[in-house]
Amino acid sequence: MPENTAAREKRRWLIGGTERWLMLVILVMMAGLGLTTDTFLTLSNIFDLMNTSAVSIIFAAGLLVVLISGGIDISFAVGASVVQYLTTLTVMYVGGGNWALGFLAAGCFGFLLGAFNAALIYHFRIVSIVVTIATFNLFFGALMFCTGGVSLYDLPDWLSDRIVLLHLDTADGSAELTLPVAVMAMCVFLTWLLLRRTTSGRQLYAMGDNPEAARRVGINIGAMHYLAFGWLGLMAGIAGLMQAHYAQEVVPNALYGRELDVLAAVVLGGARLGGGKGTLLGAILGIFLVAITENGLNLLGISPYAFKMIIGAIILIAITLSSDGVNRLIGSWRSPKARRASA
Numbered sequence: 001m002p003e004n005t006a007a008r009e010k011r012r013w014l015i016g017g018t019e020r021w022l023m024l025v026i027l028v029m030m031a032g033l034g035l036t037t038d039t040f041l042t043l044s045n046i047f048d049l050m051n052t053s054a055v056s057i058i059f060a061a062g063l064l065v066v067l068i069s070g071g072i073d074i075s076f077a078v079g080a081s082v083v084q085y086l087t088t089l090t091v092m093y094v095g096g097g098n099w100a101l102g103f104l105a106a107g108c109f110g111f112l113l114g115a116f117n118a119a120l121i122y123h124f125r126i127v128s129i130v131v132t133i134a135t136f137n138l139f140f141g142a143l144m145f146c147t148g149g150v151s152l153y154d155l156p157d158w159l160s161d162r163i164v165l166l167h168l169d170t171a172d173g174s175a176e177l178t179l180p181v182a183v184m185a186m187c188v189f190l191t192w193l194l195l196r197r198t199t200s201g202r203q204l205y206a207m208g209d210n211p212e213a214a215r216r217v218g219i220n221i222g223a224m225h226y227l228a229f230g231w232l233g234l235m236a237g238i239a240g241l242m243q244a245h246y247a248q249e250v251v252p253n254a255l256y257g258r259e260l261d262v263l264a265a266v267v268l269g270g271a272r273l274g275g276g277k278g279t280l281l282g283a284i285l286g287i288f289l290v291a292i293t294e295n296g297l298n299l300l301g302i303s304p305y306a307f308k309m310i311i312g313a314i315i316l317i318a319i320t321l322s323s324d325g326v327n328r329l330i331g332s333w334r335s336p337k338a339r340r341a342s343a
Contacts, residue, residue, distance in 0.1 A: 016279065018269065022282065026289055033292070039299060042172040043168060051246065056265070056287050056291070057284055058184050058187045061280065062231055062239075063076065065227075067271045067278055068204050069228035070275025071228060077257070077258040079135075082109070083109045083240045087102060087241060091156055103241065110237020113135075114231070121229070140253075149253075151250060164177070180245065209276030266278070268289060269286030269287075270282035
């Protein structure tokens with residue numbers, strides 16, 4: 001019996017029901033779009049999907065950590081825009097820099113913005129969504145005010161030169177995998193190590209599941225807040241750097257609005273808004289499902305407003321399903337059945 005329990009637990013950590021359903025839906029959508037469009041299943045389009053999804057997956061890896069801890073953050077995308085500017089100006093100030101300095105600066109600036117959110121949430125006991133709504137406006141307003149909305153095009157050579165990891169010539173054109181895909185893989189791996197191979201990762205799950213119980217067993221709740229929001233800030237900083245590299249420019253509002261797409265994808269992947277639940281695989285599959293949906297609607301010539309409707313519906317359903325009212329409704333519906341079964 002213990003062996004069966006251990007086997008079930010191992011399978012649960014590897015792949016769950018949500019992930020299996022997402023895989024099935026993605027395969028069905030890919031098959032349908034392959035039959036209804038001429039370009040969806042081409043290698044160039046698939047590689048382009050991976051390139052454009054890399055930044056969102058890096059965001060999702062960081063956001064997942066915050067959601068698991070029981071928090072929520074909607075300021076990370078504009079925070080990444082702030083980091084783009086700060087990093088670019090910093091490396092240009094010291095003479096151009098290199099990739100090592102760029103990653104170091106982006107990671108540090110991003111972590112500091114995340115730690116700022118964590119300090120407000122923990123020390124002032126403010127609900128995380130309220131804090132991040134405020135900092136969303138604070139970060140974006142400060143960025144637009146200080147820059148005048150002016151974009152940066154004169155980037156250092158190491159940041160603006162396109163790095164291609166894989167180039168293939170096909171009948172439908174060239175297909176390329178670029179640097180953001182490799183950086184995305186590294187960020188996902190590091191987040192997996194944090195969540196699955198460290199004590200801090202287990203403590204994040206425990207805090208998200210029951211903060212009071214976690215506090216009573218000795219978990220440092222303050223440190224977990226700084227870890228979760230700081231990690232998201234770190235990932236957002238790196239994602240901002242990769243977006244600037246891929247676009248070869250820094251535009252102040254380029255990432256504005258991306259936070260809702262990423263949030264919808266992560267909760268679609270099984271992360272619970274109440275905390276204590278979520279997997280990296282589910283988050284990645286959620287990002288790909290959202291990206292495929294957007295790409296498919298575009299190829300089919302359907303209005304982009306339909307995509308926004310889908311994103312809004314996903315968030316609304318996730319919030320509804322995570323509410324106490326739904327849990328009480330489900331409990332009251334199951335109770336008569338349980339009583340009849342016991343009778």
